[in-house]
Amino acid sequence: MKLKLNINNKFYNTNIDGDESLLDILRKIGFKSVKKGCDTGTCGVCSVLIDGKPTLSCQFLAARAKDVKITTVEGLGKQADEIVDLIVSEGADQCGYCGPSLVLTTYAMKKELKNPTVEKINHYLTGNLCRCSGYEGQLRGIKKYMGVK
Amino acid sequence: MMKFKEVNHSIPKVDGRGLLKGASAYTDDLAVDSALIIKLLRSPYAFAKIKTIDTKKALKIEGIECILTYKDVPRIPITRAGQGYPEPSPKDKFILDNYVRYVGDEVAIVAGTTEKVVDDAIKLIEVDYEVLEPVLDFEKAEGNKSVIHPEKEIYSMFPLGLDAKNNIACSYMDTMIVGDVEKTLSECDYVVSERYYTHAQQQTAMEPHTSTAYIDVQERLNIITSTQNPYHTRRIIGEALGKPLRDIRVIKPRIGGGFGAKQQVHNDLFTAIVTLKTGKPSKCFYTRKEVNESTFTRHQMRIDIQLGADKDGNLHAFDMHILSNTGAYGEHSLTTFMVAGSKLLPMYNKAEALRFEGKVVYTNKCSAGAYRGYGAIQANFAVESAMCELAAKLKMDPVELRLKNCIGEGESSPVFSVMGEGGEGIAQVMESCKLDYCIERGRKLIKWNKKYPSKQITPNKIRSVGTAIAMQGSGIPLLDMGAAVLKLNDDGFFNLLVGATDLGTGSDTVLSQIAAEAIGVPVDRIVITSSDTDTTPYDVGAYASSTTFVSGNAARKAGLNMRAKLIEEAARALHVVHKDDVIFEDCTFKIKDSNESITLKELSEGLYYKFGADMKQLIASGSNTSPKSPPPFMAGFVEIELDIETGKIDILDYVAVVDCGTTINPNLAKIQVEGGILQGIGMAMYEDVIYSKDGKMLTNNFMKYKIPTRKDVKKITVEFAESYDPAGPYGAKSVGEIGIDTPLAAIANAIYNAVGVRIRSVPLTPEKILNAIKNK
Ligand code: FES
Ligand code: FES
Numbered sequence: 053m054k055l056k057l058n059i060n061n062k063f064y065n066t067n068i069d070g071d072e073s074l075l076d077i078l079r080k081i082g083f084k085s086v087k088k089g090c091d092t093g094t095c096g097v098c099s100v101l102i103d104g105k106p107t108l109s110c111q112f113l114a115a116r117a118k119d120v121k122i123t124t125v126e127g128l129g130k131q132a133d134e135i136v137d138l139i140v141s142e143g144a145d146q147c148g149y150c151g152p153s154l155v156l157t158t159y160a161m162k163k164e165l166k167n168p169t170v171e172k173i174n175h176y177l178t179g180n181l182c183r184c185s186g187y188e189g190q191l192r193g194i195k196k197y198m199g200v201k
Numbered sequence: 202m203m204k205f206k207e208v209n210h211s212i213p214k215v216d217g218r219g220l221l222k223g224a225s226a227y228t229d230d231l232a233v234d235s236a237l238i239i240k241l242l243r244s245p246y247a248f249a250k251i252k253t254i255d256t257k258k259a260l261k262i263e264g265i266e267c268i269l270t271y272k273d274v275p276r277i278p279i280t281r282a283g284q285g286y287p288e289p290s291p292k293d294k295f296i297l298d299n300y301v302r303y304v305g306d307e308v309a310i311v312a313g314t315t316e317k318v319v320d321d322a323i324k325l326i327e328v329d330y331e332v333l334e335p336v337l338d339f340e341k342a343e344g345n346k347s348v349i350h351p352e353k354e355i356y357s358m359f360p361l362g363l364d365a366k367n368n369i370a371c372s373y374m375d376t377m378i379v380g381d382v383e384k385t386l387s388e389c390d391y392v393v394s395e396r397y398y399t400h401a402q403q404q405t406a407m408e409p410h411t412s413t414a415y416i417d418v419q420e421r422l423n424i425i426t427s428t429q430n431p432y433h434t435r436r437i438i439g440e441a442l443g444k445p446l447r448d449i450r451v452i453k454p455r456i457g458g459g460f461g462a463k464q465q466v467h468n469d470l471f472t473a474i475v476t477l478k479t480g481k482p483s484k485c486f487y488t489r490k491e492v493n494e495s496t497f498t499r500h501q502m503r504i505d506i507q508l509g510a511d512k513d514g515n516l517h518a519f520d521m522h523i524l525s526n527t528g529a530y531g532e533h534s535l536t537t538f539m540v541a542g543s544k545l546l547p548m549y550n551k552a553e554a555l556r557f558e559g560k561v562v563y564t565n566k567c568s569a570g571a572y573r574g575y576g577a578i579q580a581n582f583a584v585e586s587a588m589c590e591l592a593a594k595l596k597m598d599p600v601e602l603r604l605k606n607c608i609g610e611g612e613s614s615p616v617f618s619v620m621g622e623g624g625e626g627i628a629q630v631m632e633s634c635k636l637d638y639c640i641e642r643g644r645k646l647i648k649w650n651k652k653y654p655s656k657q658i659t660p661n662k663i664r665s666v667g668t669a670i671a672m673q674g675s676g677i678p679l680l681d682m683g684a685a686v687l688k689l690n691d692d693g694f695f696n697l698l699v700g701a702t703d704l705g706t707g708s709d710t711v712l713s714q715i716a717a718e719a720i721g722v723p724v725d726r727i728v729i730t731s732s733d734t735d736t737t738p739y740d741v742g743a744y745a746s747s748t749t750f751v752s753g754n755a756a757r758k759a760g761l762n763m764r765a766k767l768i769e770e771a772a773r774a775l776h777v778v779h780k781d782d783v784i785f786e787d788c789t790f791k792i793k794d795s796n797e798s799i800t801l802k803e804l805s806e807g808l809y810y811k812f813g814a815d816m817k818q819l820i821a822s823g824s825n826t827s828p829k830s831p832p833p834f835m836a837g838f839v840e841i842e843l844d845i846e847t848g849k850i851d852i853l854d855y856v857a858v859v860d861c862g863t864t865i866n867p868n869l870a871k872i873q874v875e876g877g878i879l880q881g882i883g884m885a886m887y888e889d890v891i892y893s894k895d896g897k898m899l900t901n902n903f904m905k906y907k908i909p910t911r912k913d914v915k916k917i918t919v920e921f922a923e924s925y926d927p928a929g930p931y932g933a934k935s936v937g938e939i940g941i942d943t944p945l946a947a948i949a950n951a952i953y954n955a956v957g958v959r960i961r962s963v964p965l966t967p968e969k970i971l972n973a974i975k976n977k
Contacts, residue, residue: 085223143868147705
């Protein structure tokens, strides 16, 4: 079926099958920042923002995406820089596979969380698995971004 | 402490920003859209023989380009383990075989234009299996009437003790013996003699194993793949397909984590053969289920330990006997097993009677392969638990017992020369060893003297501390070789070409820093490329904690060679007779006692555009192999809170004090240790590979196979000892594995200190803890 998607404030016309996930379609169109790690909604590396909310794109049917605004890390542009710089300056990016989705989710978290604390941050980001870093370094960077001591 | 300009600084990773901002960089990102999709028909049985297989109906589906069964592929026995050559793993694997040896083993390779058609075709392949009795219990594998590898062709390249008719992949007996163990034990005042079990663990790199292949304009096979060792991969694929290596190129792009999982060839074999057969590009991207069920796990082990000491706590006898489970195929079977001995026995070098032996058996389970810690973590659980059991018998503080017996600077152990990885080893003297400092410092940081052994917090909750120490190596002496090439460009910057494989470890950054230090330029003058068998020099790849030490020394040598060449050319350009009169600093060549100078940029322009007959390309290389493999050391201390009602443990703090020599990039070294610790905590507490009664893996996704999340971490404290190893690049040793080793024993020991029960099998689950308390 034909589908028009709003990705990072640009429109893309594409052809999809009814059961295709948004993850597969985004990658097909060329948004390679959106990764596949499990395909069953359990790792978080496929996260995108749908109308500003972090969403697992592997669990979201592309067909349902026709009237929503999709944001990938490519769409954050300069707004990603602060988060990215804080994480890399901790050396907390290792293989990077979990990185783009973490940056996106952190960006959404800042908009959403009132009075952030370490517990709230860890809770918000629990679904973003990382096997490399031990999380501590990422947290050091993210705490700075969130203004948490 | 020595001062450096480029190394020992925490610069950001060279690829960090790009990766976090979502650059197309991983294998699947790079596959062309037209690539055929490859999927596998996999065995539903733990052990079976394919009587007939019929692909006719499946082939009729539109879009299916090729279906291969065991009848269509070369029958050449290989090992998928990417390690030294001749390989110390039995050659017991065919691309496809008429036997399937675990649930998930490959039956047919199916390639088509879309995932859908491939899925449809797989359903239409008709297979008639003769189901055989599987061997699922590794303690019953030896001599079992079910023989997992009855095929005649399998062999080993040198004697490993392969005895396939008895399900033995390899054995190592009667070799690693020093002194008289039985006699010494009988003379000891205290003896601990216990059996420990460690389970399989999944590496779970976030990027599933991926490979894509195509034929280039020179009609050569190109493979882009998530591999830790492109050169071994090229060699193994050449062997499996009977192709000259000249016709194969292997490219390692960015890798989304490996931890050993990608130290074996995996779906490269399938993309290679499909692309060769069809002439078309192809790709294979494993599902998480396939990653778990059908790649590799950690070796499950049973470890029998005997420790003997006198009444003052001096260790005299140290005996280890191991049974290891390699699963269906024998990748890394001998070497992981030997590492269990070679990374533990020397750590307590005061004992005079030593023995290490055992066997590695086949079972009808997912193959075991490389995983960070590689044998050492299994043995560490056993040895470091046993040390605490010994301390309890001696009524001695376990920290004191370790300080009394652990290896120190300037010391050695006979074990180094008797056993290496897969064969004899090479004698080593510890030129840097701050293990005693690490223990002392860790004890302080965790406040051991206040907290040991435990403290009741509430009627239900007890807080306690536990400890374990570890050593690893820095590559495999005189087997691992890495090389680097530096090329000067106009504009005065350098390409650094390395075969070393950054899989998230940060080695591209670390090697750039080392090369920059050696040349004497800022690191932003270096642009690194890794790794491609066509364009970058040889390197064994990323394993055995080798990169910083082995490849790092290669980058250093290449840098020093480049510096010498630059100075020679600058001397010529400045008309200086004696090279020694040229000073190179701040990217400018000056002459002693003169105002004349030429910048690096000007020199490079001259060499490529202006110097007429003196124009030339400056290239320098360095390769490195070393008889030394200086071990990094670590002391781990944990504080836990144990709920005696539920058996649940919380890790309140994990303190690691590490001696890895100079930290080339302190931030990256720290993250390596933190990440290692958390994987170790996962294995200690809940990660477990569980099978059904008929051999089906139940933990084949992240729902059932839980890895640590952010909420599982309370506090990890990492510090580095001031240390300098003269053999390392600028004093560095490696740091990739050392973090993972200690949590198993440290946590088990903390449980003992809390409630006086000893759990001798990981994971240390609440059920086991509760049961043990009940049966106390
Ligand atoms: S791919 Fe893992 S949650 Fe979507
Ligand atoms: S950096 Fe590798 S998974 Fe997070």
